[in-house]
Amino acid sequence: MSSDPEEDYVSWIQTFCESFGHDYFVPVSQDFIEDDFNLTGLSSQVPYYREALYTILDYEVETSEDQPNSVSGAVNSVATTTATTGAASTSATTANATSNGFNDNSRELPNKVLLARSAELLYGLIHSRYIISKPGLTAMATKFERNEFGSCPRYYCDGMHLIPVGATDIPGHETVRLYCPCCNDIYLPSSSRYLNIDGAFFGTTFPGLLVKMFPEIENQCRIRTQRFNSQDFGIKLFGFKINELSSSGPRMKWLRLYPSTEAEKEEYENCELGLPDEFEDLTGSESDMEVGEEEEEEEEEEEEGEDDDRTMASEN
Amino acid sequence: MSNGNEEYGTDSSSDYTEYWIDLFLGIKGNEYYCDIDDEYIRDRFNLTGLNQEVSRVPTLIDIITDSIDIESQPEEHREVLEHNSRILYGLIHARFILTSRGLNKMFEKYRNGDFGYCPRFHCSLHPLLPIGLHDQPRFASVKLYCAKCEDLYNPKSGRHAVVDGAYFGTSFPAMFFQTFPQVIPIHTKDTYVPKVFGFKLHDYSKLNRWRELQRGKLEKRLVKQGIEINNVVGGFVGKNEEEVEVKK
Numbered sequence: 001m002s003s004d005p006e007e008d009y010v011s012w013i014q015t016f017c018e019s020f021g022h023d024y025f026v027p028v029s030q031d032f033i034e035d036d037f038n039l040t041g042l043s044s045q046v047p048y049y050r051e052a053l054y055t056i057l058d059y060e061v062e063t064s065e066d067q068p069n070s071v072s073g074a075v076n077s078v079a080t081t082t083a084t085t086g087a088a089s090t091s092a093t094t095a096n097a098t099s100n101g102f103n104d105n106s107r108e109l110p111n112k113v114l115l116a117r118s119a120e121l122l123y124g125l126i127h128s129r130y131i132i133s134k135p136g137l138t139a140m141a142t143k144f145e146r147n148e149f150g151s152c153p154r155y156y157c158d159g160m161h162l163i164p165v166g167a168t169d170i171p172g173h174e175t176v177r178l179y180c181p182c183c184n185d186i187y188l189p190s191s192s193r194y195l196n197i198d199g200a201f202f203g204t205t206f207p208g209l210l211v212k213m214f215p216e217i218e219n220q221c222r223i224r225t226q227r228f229n230s231q232d233f234g235i236k237l238f239g240f241k242i243n244e245l246s247s248s249g250p251r252m253k254w255l256r257l258y259p260s261t262e263a264e265k266e267e268y269e270n271c272e273l274g275l276p277d278e279f280e281d282l283t284g285s286e287s288d289m290e291v292g293e294e295e296e297e298e299e300e301e302e303e304e305g306e307d308d309d310r311t312m313a314s315e316n
Numbered sequence: 317m318s319n320g321n322e323e324y325g326t327d328s329s330s331d332y333t334e335y336w337i338d339l340f341l342g343i344k345g346n347e348y349y350c351d352i353d354d355e356y357i358r359d360r361f362n363l364t365g366l367n368q369e370v371s372r373v374p375t376l377i378d379i380i381t382d383s384i385d386i387e388s389q390p391e392e393h394r395e396v397l398e399h400n401s402r403i404l405y406g407l408i409h410a411r412f413i414l415t416s417r418g419l420n421k422m423f424e425k426y427r428n429g430d431f432g433y434c435p436r437f438h439c440s441l442h443p444l445l446p447i448g449l450h451d452q453p454r455f456a457s458v459k460l461y462c463a464k465c466e467d468l469y470n471p472k473s474g475r476h477a478v479v480d481g482a483y484f485g486t487s488f489p490a491m492f493f494q495t496f497p498q499v500i501p502i503h504t505k506d507t508y509v510p511k512v513f514g515f516k517l518h519d520y521s522k523l524n525r526w527r528e529l530q531r532g533k534l535e536k537r538l539v540k541q542g543i544e545i546n547n548v549v550g551g552f553v554g555k556n557e558e559e560v561e562v563k564k
Contacts, residue, residue: 276529
């Protein structure tokens, strides 16, 4: 899709948001990007920061491809092609870049492919900031309302709409996941097209803020949980429940439980600031106890320190 | 019709090759079914009571087992017969998958992930099992059960969302795990609490603590009964194991 700048001008941002698999993104407003305050710290995270920023804003950008020619002549065409290359950096540009990219002695001009990547990265990081600002939250809430992020696959959530979330705020670690405010759990997107979208482009903060900013979401969840709380699901064999002492018995009920009886509600209030003492040691001592039991795993234990990014979203 | 045979890979050595069951299993949306043994269908004992759900059971059985061709029936009945055959197949299927032959066939499908994987992130793609919420047909569509989080999920595809849950039955997952206790997963304790700028939201966090308390109580009860719960089948992942498992 090549667009003539005169006839049908499509901005880089619009192209990016409309390209395949990018339907979770909202267009970030030009004003937000132009305000330098909003971009604090991003220059150290994104290579070719200036050029990437100009690409996003549809300014003219020099790339290494047009260096051999006189700069002034080529700038115009390059600016538009980089803009439209967008997310899907085509194989044609790759070939172009490899053939051209090496023989010029330009010091720091990026080639188109690198620039396209940088621009996407920068846009994603700006996006994660934008969606926790007021206009961004509103834009995302509209998408949420329209169910554009999909519905919760859990049966008892009754099609609650999902909210995109990242496991970490550092790009390049985890792909995007979906948070269900009803069961308070995170799910993988149902389609593989979202599997290459970085979770950091949405950030860890967004779902919590959205839920708090729009209390009707919590309301919807309350209605759903009240409706299904009475239905005590557990697998049955010919109508008989499996006892919890059996290894196939119910062991995960706590995961979806809500306090219902008076005693439970009181217990719940006691969890205000921490676990009650007698259970503090139960959950605490457990992990100490296991260290002794798992001597056979010791060769793997040395690696355990490195994987905190994976468990980041799941600290209990 | 003939290309149907190639598609479903049936033997095309004789003229009469389109086996009803193979055609049926090849239809999109029927991926959850396993094929029922002929002998099981022919055994009248196994069909006790099914004539209340569908009419003309003997004819339907002949159609399912290819004893008669549906083409030999009067034209105006064919559609109803085909429709009822599918219902009957489903109802027999619910009974068959509770037998040891059926369980083994379903085990194979489970291992291949034919029923899909749990979408819950902390379940790390645990394979699912089909389950019905009712044993009577026409109540609810099939749901999927994840043994790791012990929860129910809607099938991903709309094609599966129209399959009747009664064709799998309410007892199937329980029977499955009674028969194959070795595939009962170790449950994970991981939960998610939404955070804003790195700080956990209080009310979610409080609820989560209470749930952990409930789990603690359960663990206490189990330990009291002398049941091993750390990193065993049906138990919970211990802290160390958890991190090792993430690594894998």
